[in-house]
Amino acid sequence: MTTSNTGTGDMDPGVRQELERLRDSIDNIDAAVVHLLAERFKATQQVGRLKAVHQLPPADPGREARQIERLRRLAENAKLDPAFAEKFLNFIIAEVIRHHERIAEDTANAQSADD
Amino acid sequence: MTTSNTGTGDMDPGVRQELERLRDSIDNIDAAVVHLLAERFKATQQVGRLKAVHQLPPADPGREARQIERLRRLAENAKLDPAFAEKFLNFIIAEVIRHHERIAEDTANAQSADD
Numbered sequence: 001m002t003t004s005n006t007g008t009g010d011m012d013p014g015v016r017q018e019l020e021r022l023r024d025s026i027d028n029i030d031a032a033v034v035h036l037l038a039e040r041f042k043a044t045q046q047v048g049r050l051k052a053v054h055q056l057p058p059a060d061p062g063r064e065a066r067q068i069e070r071l072r073r074l075a076e077n078a079k080l081d082p083a084f085a086e087k088f089l090n091f092i093i094a095e096v097i098r099h100h101e102r103i104a105e106d107t108a109n110a111q112s113a114d115d
Numbered sequence: 116m117t118t119s120n121t122g123t124g125d126m127d128p129g130v131r132q133e134l135e136r137l138r139d140s141i142d143n144i145d146a147a148v149v150h151l152l153a154e155r156f157k158a159t160q161q162v163g164r165l166k167a168v169h170q171l172p173p174a175d176p177g178r179e180a181r182q183i184e185r186l187r188r189l190a191e192n193a194k195l196d197p198a199f200a201e202k203f204l205n206f207i208i209a210e211v212i213r214h215h216e217r218i219a220e221d222t223a224n225a226q227s228a229d230d
Contacts (some may be wrong), residue, residue, distance in 0.1 A: 015169050022158045022165070023178070029155045030182070031189055033148055034200055038193035040144045043137045050137070054130050063138070067145070074146055078153035084210060085149055091206055095199060 040092070041099070048100040052107035058100035064093060155207070156214070163215040167222035173215035179208060 011019070051058060068086050075085035126134070166173060183201050190200035 011169070011171070015165060019162060019165055022162050025158045026155060026162075027182070027185070029151050029158070030186060030204070033151050033155075034186055034189045034195060034203075035193050036144050036148050036151070037200075037203065038190070038195040040141060040148075041195060043140045043144070047134060047137050047141075050130060050134055054126070056126070067142070070142070071145060071149055074149045075153070078150050080149060080153040080156060085152075088149075088152070088206070089145070091203075 037092075041096070044096045045099060045103070048096075048103040049107070051100060052104045058097050058104060067093075152207075156211070159211045160214060160218070163211075163218040164222070166215060167219045173212050173219060182208075 048058070050056075068089055071085045071089050072082035075082045163173070165171075183204055186200045186204050187197035190197045
């Protein structure tokens with residue numbers, strides 16, 4: 001019987017090496033995703049400003065439904081759980097709507113300051 | 116005074132075009148992120164199998180603390196809210212731990228079936 005390990009200290013060197021190899025890939029992917037999300041928020045900030053200036057509502061349910069549908073399809077092709085892809089997009093959209101509401105408030109304040 | 120729009124139907128063509136340009140970029144970024152997350156889960160599934168076979172615990176608080184610290188730093192350099200990057204990683208890790216627990220159960224079941 002094998003005793004249960006609580007850390008990597010008493011791990012077989014081969015296993016540890018394999019774990020490190022996988023973790024290095026995970027870290028590389030995370031760095032790529034963080035940079036892509038930074039780009040994504042740059043784009044959504046621009047959308048937010050455009051919506052605020054033209055007094056469009058922050059949320060757009062039709063657009064969101066199309067995004068979810070598309071991402072679920074892409075996820076399936078990539079063998080990623082489509083339910084997770086949808087949860088992920090909702091997580092991002094919640095953050096975007098928070099940004100947009102803040103931009104709308106700031107724009108309204110700036111406009112009333114101009115009156 | 117501008118009346119508030121509820122959709123894109125009555126939008127100025129220039130504004131609509133700019134919105135479409137930004138949304139196309141957002142959709143491209145989302146497709147890239149979904150494919151990266153699919154790769155990430157492939158790697159974490161392998162980690163999960165490795166941990167299950169060698170009876171290592173699914174969660175690893177030391178590794179998670181280092182990941183959060185690193186992602187917050189990367190986020191800051193990329194001008195992404197570090198608090199959001201941390202929330203994002205926790206969101207992903209919660210999903211990974213769910214996967215690992217499932218793999219550990221399946222492995223335990225397979226091992227007891229071998230007895």
